[in-house]
Amino acid sequence: MFSKACEYGIRAVIYIWSQSKKGNKLGVKDICKEIDAPEYFTAKILQALARQDIVSSTKGPNGGFYIDKEQENIHLMDLVVAIDGDKLFYGCGLGLKQCSAANPCPIHHEYKEIREGLARLLKTKTLRELAEEVSSGKATLHSII
Amino acid sequence: MFSKACEYGIRAVIYIWSQSKKGNKLGVKDICKEIDAPEYFTAKILQALARQDIVSSTKGPNGGFYIDKEQENIHLMDLVVAIDGDKLFYGCGLGLKQCSAANPCPIHHEYKEIREGLARLLKTKTLRELAEEVSSGKATLHSII
DNA sequence: AAAATAAAATACATTTTTATCTTTTATTAG
DNA sequence: CTAATAAAAGATAAAAATGTATTTTATTTT
Ligand code: FES
Ligand code: FES
Numbered sequence: 360m361f362s363k364a365c366e367y368g369i370r371a372v373i374y375i376w377s378q379s380k381k382g383n384k385l386g387v388k389d390i391c392k393e394i395d396a397p398e399y400f401t402a403k404i405l406q407a408l409a410r411q412d413i414v415s416s417t418k419g420p421n422g423g424f425y426i427d428k429e430q431e432n433i434h435l436m437d438l439v440v441a442i443d444g445d446k447l448f449y450g451c452g453l454g455l456k457q458c459s460a461a462n463p464c465p466i467h468h469e470y471k472e473i474r475e476g477l478a479r480l481l482k483t484k485t486l487r488e489l490a491e492e493v494s495s496g497k498a499t500l501h502s503i504i
Numbered sequence: 505m506f507s508k509a510c511e512y513g514i515r516a517v518i519y520i521w522s523q524s525k526k527g528n529k530l531g532v533k534d535i536c537k538e539i540d541a542p543e544y545f546t547a548k549i550l551q552a553l554a555r556q557d558i559v560s561s562t563k564g565p566n567g568g569f570y571i572d573k574e575q576e577n578i579h580l581m582d583l584v585v586a587i588d589g590d591k592l593f594y595g596c597g598l599g600l601k602q603c604s605a606a607n608p609c610p611i612h613h614e615y616k617e618i619r620e621g622l623a624r625l626l627k628t629k630t631l632r633e634l635a636e637e638v639s640s641g642k643a644t645l646h647s648i649i
Numbered sequence: 650a651a652a653a654t655a656a657a658a659t660a661c662a663t664t665t666t667t668a669t670c671t672t673t674t675a676t677t678a679g
Numbered sequence: 680c681t682a683a684t685a686a687a688a689g690a691t692a693a694a695a696a697t698g699t700a701t702t703t704t705a706t707t708t709t
Contacts, residue, residue, distance in 0.1 A: 366599030373610060400698050406657060410609040418655045419706025454511030456647035465518060465634040465643040469625045482615045498610040502601035545668050551687060563686045564676025
């Protein structure tokens with residue numbers, strides 16, 4: 360469904376959110392230890408997200424990634440699109456060059472429902488909410504295995 | 505969502521179905537022209553599907569791919585799993601090593617619904633039905649662009 | 650000002666996916 | 680039996696995704 364980059368990116372950003380309330384910044388190393396993701400690869404993803412203003416960062420001692428006021432009301436959708444693009448949300452399930460009701464593939468109607476359900480989910484959830492799930496212990500960002 | 509291989513595979517098999525009623529076999533070249541897919545790559549996919557008994561084939565003059573009695577009641581799900589595997593239907597949306605309600609990621613509940621909705625769609629649709637959509641002109645396997 | 654820190658940028662390596670080409674094998678038509 | 684046909688198998692190649700390592704730049708602490 361999502362690319363590896365997107366999976367790592369979502370987990371990383373939710374973790375940053377869950378810690379950012381306390382005002383502290385997080386280094387890539389800490390983040391990756393917590394979410395069990397490859398360090399250098401995840402660093403790249405976070406840097407790209409910083410360029411797109413999904414998260415903030417500063418260099419130097421006590422530097423790291425954090426969330427500031429500007430990024431308060433970002434939805435999961437924004438994050439996913441920033442990493443994987445929006446093809447998942449308008450593209451044909453069978454790979455036709457264009458998804459359209461006028462020239463539908465055999466699963467168009469049902470697939471469109473699924474696709475829109477996913478979009479609805481991602482647009483509904485704010486990162487704040489997801490972080491809260493983690494902070495409160497109701498959800499986790501790494502398997503226990 | 506699905507891999508390119510899976511998209512081509514689904515389109516190819518639906519086309520074979522839509523023609524197979526008439527009893528004739530189809531060459532890879534014809535199939536790929538109709539569904540607008542790369543020839544050699546699609547050939548590989550169909551060969552793998554033939555090994556897995558999702559479609560049938562014979563070599564030689566008037567040979568090609570076709571559907572026989574054994575493959576009558578195959579669902580779209582069987583085809584997708586034969587090509588892409590079943591990770592999409594049990595894996596965690598955020599890439600946790602294991603999806604479980606006991607140790608859920610922050611989107612587990614909602615994502616599980618989407619995932620199961622997709623599985624329901626694929627398990628419900630038989631290839632026969634999808635082929636019928638195409639035969640009757642209600643749906644298409646290639647963009648008009 | 651110098652040293653330490655951590656992100657940013659750059660370069661490189663590996664793996665997987667997608668795609669193409671060539672040779673071999675089975676089948677049929679003549 | 681021979682030639683033609685078409686899938687099967689195998690070899691290669693290009694592109695994209697994933698992962699790692701090194702160098703540079705900005706910032707802070709001492
Ligand atoms: S045309 Fe295929 S999903 Fe819309
Ligand atoms: S744990 Fe993530 S989807 Fe179930």
